[in-house]
Amino acid sequence: MTFPTLQRVIGILESNRNLRFWAFQLIGWSAYSLANFLSITVIDGNVSWPHIGHISLSMWLGMLISWPLRPLYRRTFGLAIAYRVVVALLAIVVVSAVWTFLRIYLFALIVGETPLWDEYHYWYFGSLFVFLSWTVLYYGTRYYELLTLEHQKLMEESALKESERYRRMQAETSARDAQLQMLRYQLNPHFLFNTLNAINALVRLEDNSKAGEMIQLLSDFLRHTLEQDAVKNVSLDEELDSLMLYLNIEKTRFQD
DSSP, X not given: OOHHHHHHHHHHHHHOHHHHHHHHHHHHXXXXXXXXXXXXXXXXXXXXXXXXXXXXXXXXXXXXXXXXXHHHHHHTTTSOHHHHHHXXXXXXXXXHHHHHHHHHHHHHHHHTSXXXXXXXXXXXXXXXXXXXXXXXXXXXXXXXXXXXXXXXXXXXXXXXXXXXXXXXXXXXHHHHHHHHHHHHHHHHHHHHHHHHHHHHHHHHTTOHHHHHHHHHHHXXXXXXXXXXXXXXXXXXXXXXXXXXXXXXXHHHHTOO
């Protein structure tokens, strides 16, 4: 199986809880069957098809018998911990007894021997351990899912707060930029009116050459000012150019 295919399979299992449950069922009971085969059949030297068939049937019976535990545990998941423990223990006792009876009966039927009812308590103890492990894994998975969901909600809330903080910072920056721009619009007209008054005085004095020179200097200064952004950093050369244009106008106004 390639890595992209494995990713798609994992994505499907994460999005489908029922499919994930049955996948875990198959993996868990298959692991039990393999462990049972390796620990009992191989060690005892009873490698035969009847024994293998009995292990396989026990696995499928275990999957079938453990299935009702899921809706039972889901219905009681919201109860207090003491009630859940009592319900789980009673369920484990019952399903272990049923599974043990069926395993002994099937073993006798497949192998062709008398049922080993005198060994029922040994088989029953093993069944208790199996379904106790099943219950622990089920609740562990449920709590892990809740923890993951809670962590995801916290991450989403954190991302939302971060986004709101970023938008608030952008709004504050825009407000500061607007204030700077407004200040610029307040300063430029003040300078413009003074210069226009000076030009008006030169016209009245019929000093047309100086008036024309100031108009040209004012035009250059305004063009240079409009080409710059009031809220961005400018280079020292650009700032000096603006300063020299301003001083040229002032020098013409106050030449003496």
